[in-house]
Amino acid sequence: MAKTATQRLGIFLALAVVMAATRIHISLLHHAxxxxxxxxxxxxxxWLRGAGRRAGLNWAFPLLMIEAVVxxxxxxxxxxxxxxxxYCVSVAYWFLVPSYLSLWLGGSWLxxxxxxxxxxxxxxxxVAFVVSWTACYLLSNGSFYWLSASVPLxxxxxxxxxxxxxWYLPFLQTTALYVAIGAVAHVLATQVSRALQAERAGLPR
Incomplete structure (x- = not known):
């Protein structure tokens, strides 16, 4: 289902708000x-993949990446x-870019x-989720372990x-829970959209 520019912007803003609310440390927002x-x-x-030869990339990925760093x-x-x-910031920190990119490309492929x-x-x-999530996990965990001075020799x-x-299963379970919530929201939104289109066309639902 094609999305309008307004819908894509709304989705982006919703995702950005959720990331901000959950990425901010509990000591600042007093939540867990x-x-x-x-x-x-x-x-x-x-939801926001690009088209053509850009492998699904568009303006949303760099903006979300900038938001995460900020x-x-x-x-x-x-x-x-x-x-x-x-402790968490070293040369390995910048491996978050390819790590998060693997997740983006997994969703884009799907x-x-x-x-x-x-x-x-x-x-x-x-399959897309587990493969892209595992790639992200290996990149982020591996870069930190092998490149960060915080890991003792x-x-x-x-x-x-x-x-x-x-850490594999705990991290996987957390991400899977949020993706499942997103999947339920996607199914509900799709069903509502179909019902509205059928109603406008005078067709049975």
């Missing part, structure tokens, strides 16, 4: 919401810590190949694999 950023990039790739900067400085000296509200689409969605492949295993 899990960070939805990874799910936001997957859903944005699905939020991190404000949160870290709000804690009285210099951004560049924070949008291009999905078959509407059918069981086949559900299977494709699960000596490092080893065995220790990295152990770390991957410790």
């Amino acid at each position: 919401l899990w960070d939805a950023s990874w799910a936001i990039f997957f859903l944005a790739g699905f 939020i991190d900067y404000l949160v870290i400085n709000g804690q009285g810590i210099d951004f560049w000296s924070h 949008a291009k190949h999905q078959a509407g509200l059918q069981l086949q689409t559900l299977g494709m969605a699960i 000596p490092r080893s492949s065995a220790a990295w694999f152990a770390n991957l295993g410790d």
Whole structure:
């Protein structure tokens, strides 16, 4: 279903608000919401993908990426810590760009190949999500482990694999929950849109 420019802007703003509300540290907003950023990039790739030869990329990805960095900067400085000296900020921090891009491309691929509200689409969605999420996880976790000075020496492949295993399912479950909420919203919006179109055309629902 093609979206108007207004609809795309509305979706973008909604996703940006959710990311801001969940990415900001609990010490600033006094909540314990899990960070939805990874799910936001997957859903944005699905709902806001570009067309043609751009592999689904458009204005939304860089804007969401900038938002993520700005939020991190404000949160870290709000804690009285210099951004560049924070535990999580190193050369590995910039690997968030390809990490989040993998999620965007996963959602974009699904949008291009999905078959509407059918069981086949559900299977494709699960595959696209798990593959793109795993790529994001490997890039972000691996870059931090191998490149960040915050990880004590000596490092080893065995220790990295152990770390991957410790956090894989908790991170996956959190992102999957937000994506599932987005999927339900998508199904409901699609059904409502179809009902309204049928009503305007005078057709049975």
